[in-house]
Amino acid sequence: MSDFTEILDAEARRYALNMIALWAAQQLGKSGDEANDFAHEFIAKNASDEPPTRAFDRLCQLLVGKGLCTKEEVLRKMNEHGAIAQACFGTDVHDTEAEPPPV
Template sequence: MSEFDKRQEGFEKKFALDEEQKFKAEARRNRLLGLWAAEELGITGDAATAYAKEVVAADFEEAGDADVLRKITADFAAKNVAITEQTIRAKMNELLAVAAAEVKAGK
């Protein structure tokens, strides 16, 4: 194996690891976001955990965060929770930083 091949393999492994960590961080962020949204909706206990799982599952509908944002926005509107899309986006960014740190720390 040439030096170039070794270097390419190293980059590919790093890329795969980065993508895996990104996926885990986004899934964790969505779970944390779901728990936050459940609290805002007045959902507690096992129902809050189930709701958080629904939020995680919503992220698999399409690429990006739009599907998660759409679900939470619709759920807030249905329960007359006065939290703006901008606030939800800010919470998503805040929780992504928390989730990424947790994933990086191996939690």
């Protein structure tokens, strides 16, 4: 894989994480600077080469644990935002076929 492809993959992942984090912030009742701060912190914790399931698990702990949505809703949003990032950057962001862990 070329350096350019690796950079593009990393940017696409950050873009997808930013979109899912802003959605999560909205679910938590955050807006404006508070939502942006939440997104930046989420990206910082999840933008590494960790498996995408770690970000999914963290979102589920936060949102499902508070009764704000289901694991299926988190997975659907992650897949939606991953597909948008993939279309924008022409790269694969994560395994969008992942199944949520059992409830």
